[in-house]
Structures are given as C-alpha cells and as structure tokens.
Amino acid sequence: MAELTRELAAEPAVWRSHGRTRRSTRTLRVRTSAVIVTAVVLAVLVVPPLAHLDQQAVDLSMKLRPPSPAHPFGTDDVGRDLLLRCVYGLRVSLLVGLVAALVATFIGTAVGAAAAAFGGWTDRVVMRIVDTFSSIPHLLLGIFIVAMFRPGVWPVIVSVALTHWLSTARIVRSEVLSLRSRPYIDAAVSGGASRWRVAVRHLLPGVLPQAGLAAVLMVPHAMWHESALSFLGLGLPTHQASLGNLVQSARSSLLAGDWWPTLFPGLLLIIPTLAIAGLAGSWRERINPRRRSELML
Template sequence: MSIPAALRRRTPRGTPATGRGLRLPVSACVVAAVLLAVVLVPLLVPLDEQAVDMTNKLHAPSLAHPFGTDDVGRDVLLRCVYGLRVSLLVGVVAALTATVIGTAVGAAAGAVGGRTDRMVMRAVDVFSSVPHLLLGIFIVAMFRPGVWPVVISVGLTHWLSTARIVRAELLSLRSRDFVDAAVSGGASRWRVGVRHLLPGVLPQAGLAAVLMVPHAIWHESALSFLGLGLPTHRASLGNMIQDARGTLLAGDWWPTLFPGLFLIVPTLAIASLAGVWRERINPRRRSELML
C-alpha cells in the first residue's frame, strides 16, 4: 500500500534525498583534507612559500609545480596552502571573537529585558546601519598591516547578527512554560540561566560561529585584495588573487584560478557543514525525524 503524497515526509527545503546524503560526507572530507593540508604541509614540506625564483616564473601546472608558478616563480600550490592557513586562522579567531561579543551583548539584553534591552538593541541597529566592510577598512587602517588588525576588524564588525540571534532565542526561551516551572520550583535567576536558558542558546551561538567562519575568510581575502589586510609579501588568498590580476589578462590563468578555488571550495564546505548542523538542531526538523 502506498503512502498518500500529503503524508509522505518531505526532505527539508525540497532537496533530493541523494543530495542530502552526500552533502555531509563530501563537506566533511573537504574540511578534513583542508585541515590536514594546512597543518601538515608546513611541517612536512621544507620549502619557503616566499622564495622568489625568476628563472621559473609563470610556469604552467606540471608535475614539479602542480598548480604552476606565479609571476616571480613562487609555487602556487604551496602559497595556496599557506594562504588558506592564514585565512582559516583569521576566520576562526575572528568568528570566535564576534560570537563571544555577540553572545555577551545578546544575552545581557535578553536576560535583563525592559529599557536596557531596547537601548542595547537600538545601539545594535545603529551599528549595523554602517556597512561593515567600510567599518572594517576604517579599523584596519588604524593599524599596521598584519593578521591581528584583520582579526580585530572582522571580530568587531560581525557580532551584531549573533547578538540578535542570542537575544531572540533567549526571549523565546524565557517565555516557555518549562522556565515558569523552574521559577515556580524555587530556581534562582542564576540557575534558570545556567541550567535552562544557556544550554538552549549555545547551539544557536555555536552555529552562528561556524557560519561566521567562511564569511570571515571572505572578509580577510577582500581586505587583502584591497591591500588593507596582510602585508603584500605574505601568502594570503586575497593577496595572491590581487597579484595575479595582471597575468590573467596575458592568458596565464593558474595564479588566479587556484587561489580562487582554495577560497571557494573550503568556505562552501564549512558553510555546508554548518547547514547540516542547523538542520539537526532545528526543532522542526528534529520533530520530523521523530515521526
């Protein structure tokens, strides 16, 4: 007997079941490969990614140089790995910074409520009315080029959405009957917060942090591309794409293509993993799984 179409369980957002099945292993493999590469390559390959060799400049991909060489003879594969290493470091640290700030602000607004909540959230609205790339450029411009100004810039401009998510989640949880039951059962404010509210908020904050990582990586690359991120001699995906713009017009595609792929593929994989996580912790999805 076939199940009526209206009763059949739907895949989330209409994605075909096969695509959903592959998404997790493919994304996990890509992220694992990237992590292994950025950790192991600098330890195992005794080459200098900044070493210039003008006799080898702009060599097309070959066995000796799988991704070719750039306009000053540096190995593109090695520089891509080092560039991704920096981008991941900046992405993870900046995302954690933004999440900590956002969670603290959102939790304070949601927990205190009333006038404090309104004032904090209006301040968040004002802050978010300024384009964050512009604000980021302003912040990095105050320091000398380096990794930490980029981390500070991305961290200080990306906590707003986390603050909104945490506050909204907290307000939603606060009005639930189980919180009323805890209050009626004699729980202190601290216990209600730590035992009932925080565990409900942390998965959302963690998810926001993971979703922030690819965004932060793109920001770092954008700042480096504009010449405001890492110093130009350091391997960074943004720097590499910026340096290779001229060679692309001459028909040398590899110094641009591979850093671009190194930027797109890992960030899509991280975002995809975060998407799987979001589906798992989404209560509607969870109740679907229980049926």
Template sequence: MLAVLLVPPLVRLDQQAVDLGARLLPPNWSHPFGTDDLGRDLLLRCVYGLRVSLLVGVVAAFTATVIGTVVGATAGALGGWVDRGVMRVVDTFSSVPHLLLGIFIVALFRPGVWPVVVSVALTHWLSTARIVRAEVLSLRSRPYIDAAVSGGASRWRVAVRHLLPAVLPQAALAAVLMVPHAMWHESALSFLGLGLPTHTASLGTLIQGARGSLLAGQWWPTLFPGLFVIVPTLAIAGLAGAWRERINPRRRSELML
C-alpha cells in the first residue's frame, strides 16, 4: 500500500514508454514482473493500476456508505410506511445481480472513472442500508432514547443527536469491507470492456489486455495483476475482521456484506 502512495509519479512517466524490442519478456532482474505486449514494465503498471483501482474502490465505497447510512437511518428512525416503502425498494434492487445492474448503469455513459464509481456506489449501498436500519431499530428501544422522546425531542433531533452517531462505527466498518468488493467490481467491468478505458492502467484493464498473451503461453501479464487484486482484498478483509471483532463480537453476521 505504501508503494501505491509513493510510486505513482514515477509510474505515470514510465507507463507510456513503449519498447517493442522488449515486449513480453518473462520476469527478470530488470523487470521483476516481466513486460507486457508493448514492452512496458509490468511491475510499474501493476502499482499504478492498483492505485487507480484502489481510488475507485475507496470513492465508490464511501459514496455507497453515505447513501446506505442516510437511507437506513431514515427508514429505521421514522418507521411506519416510510420504513416499509424504503425496504421494498431495497428488496427490489437486491433481487437484481450487482454486476448486471452495474453493466446497465455504465452502459449509459462513456468509459471512465466516474461512471464506474457511480455504478459501484448505486449497486452497493443496499447492504449498508440494511445494517444501519437494523441497528437503528435496536437502538430505538434503549432507555435513553425513550427519555429523549419523553423530554420532547423530535424524531429528527433523536436521529441526528443519538441514533446516527451510534451507527457510525458500523457504517465505517461496512465502508472498509466494501472497498475490496468495489475493486473486484471495477476489475470485472473493465475486464468486460465496460469500465475504464483500455489506455488507463487499472487492474481490470491490465487483465483484460493480457488475455491474448495468456492464450499464447505468456502467463505473467495475467498472473501479477490478478495477485494485485487478490492480496489487497485479503489484507483489507483481515484488518476489517479484526476491527469487526472489536466493535461488536456478538453481531458478526449482521456486519457481513
């Protein structure tokens, strides 16, 4: 992760350096990950691709968490017909596979970073809304909430002053868990040619561009970008799992995405 923050200026200069005389070189001392079909250093392109995919994942996860938190807190705090209506909308969207809905959304725009961010955000806020709503419904039965209502506090004041701060740790954890999921979503869309433009070095576009090399027996252009997707996912999932245990070990299943 540190390399993602330190190396990008160098990567930006190097990623366009085409050397057809060094195309598809296997891993060696000069190029630890080998080179791609245009002779570009695959290690630097993977680092830059991780930076782009991580940026998309973080922004999309944050946006989806904000949407899900607002929707879930509103449904849980107001209850009644608002709660029933919101949950019917959540159930309707949840019945459609994320990837299929994401393909439909990105198809409305030209390939780029922001269409992918919008696609991931609009397909991943549902689980956060459910988590936040369940937590709000649980908090509404607490004595201090009853005391606030008995003291004349409005529903809006109770939600803003008491309920929302109490669910923020769960929402933050949901956002962290959503980052690797969003990265996989971006990689899948880019691999299908519907995400980022092919000239942008994200992990998805690197894997998509290496399909021909894999069929020809060159394994490294596919293996290393794939590892750059898997390893950060496992690292983030492990850290989030430890955080989840510290927040509330008894409700592990409710915080799963």
C-alpha cells in the first residue's frame, strides 16, 4: 500500500497539453500564407504601373538566357524578361480567379438561397439541375463553354464562374435550411417581421461567412482552371501573359533543357494559390472549429 502511494506520488499528476507545437505550426502556416498573399497582391498592383519596362519588348539577341542579376527569372524564347512576364501573368490570373470566384459565389448564393426559400418543387428541380451539372467534370464543361466564344478574358471568367457555383449553391441551401428552422426565426415571425426582413436581417448575415469562405476557397481553384484552359490553348489569347500561357509557351524550350521558363511560372501558380488556400483554411477553422482543416481545393 505504502509503495503504491509512493509510486502514485512520484508520477506527476499533471495533464500536459500536446497542442502547443501543433498550434505553432498552424500560426506559422497562416503567417507565411499572409506574407505571400500580401507580397503577391502588392507586386501585381505596384510593379506594372511603376516599372517602365515593356513586358512585350522582344530582344532576340537575349533569347533564352538563364537567370542572371539583370533577368532574375531569365528570358523566354524571344528574349522577353520572364520576371516581368510572370508578374503580368499573375495579375491576369489573379484577376480572372477573383472575378470568377465572386461571380460564382454570387450565383451560388442566389440559387441556393432561392431553392431553400421557395422549397417544394422549385427546390427539388433546382437541386437536381445542380446535381446534373456537378456530375460533369468541371474542366470538360469549362472547355465547352469557352469554345463557344472568341478567346479573351471574359469567356474564361464566364466559363470558370459557370462551372463553380454548384458547390456554393449546395452549401448555402443547407445553411439556409438549418437557420430557417431555428426558434429565433419563429420569434421574428411572431414579432411581425416580413419575409424580406427575416431574409435580410436574420438569414443573410448567417449565411455570409460561409459564402465568403466559399468565395475565397474558390479563388485558387479558379486560377488553376484559368491556367488549365490557357495551357490547352482555349483560354486567353496566346500573346497575353497569363500563367497558363507562360507554361504552355515554355513547353518547347523545356525539351531543349531550358528549365526556367517552365519552373518560375509554375511556382507562381502553385505558391500563391496554396497561400490563399492556407488563409481560407484558417478562416474556416474559426467559423467551424470542429472540422479539421485541410486544403480543400
């Protein structure tokens, strides 16, 4: 007995949290993501107006030079500075991604909210349409839409937006349905609130965080789709710098052993999108702490 108590006393009865190290990597991830996103946005906004360099300036004497102090990312096959091309490309991709994500979220929120609000047959028909479109691969549907227009920024935006609102519609619909059955909506109805007031004052503010999160999570996805379409030669016109176009035009030089025209646009496609996804992930963790955060792209 005495031994047992001594043994128990020797064992420190303190619960230790093992969460600390994990939390710090989480903070590190968020901070890194924030720094990268800020840097990218600044570069994209500041460099083009300030740099008095022509991104289209062709200099055949400088073609396919490897990275050097004068051209940190090297030059492409007609001697254009790749760093400048990449910044312009990122600008276009980011713009397309942002606009497409916003449009898609808007459509998704409107459709999802309407389906939940009207219920009954409207809800059933709308959600079956959503299911139908979800069953077609995004890229295939995107190619189909893009192919109907002349190449340019807007067809790409339309194509990405029209293929990406489906998941938002589903999220918003289920959120509205769950909010609508809460007693505080009953209380509002009993307090004389009109349908419109219930929607705007009580339902919409409840749905907005989810919709906003869906929008941010969609930006990387939309950027990747834009690049995929451009890479396939269906997206932006080839002279316009976009990350997809840059990777596409670098394909031939890669076979000749020139790695920089592929590597840098590729990295600029992957790193900023992962950073945006990282930020969105931490936001989602705040809204919904119980769900483990992973990169949901």
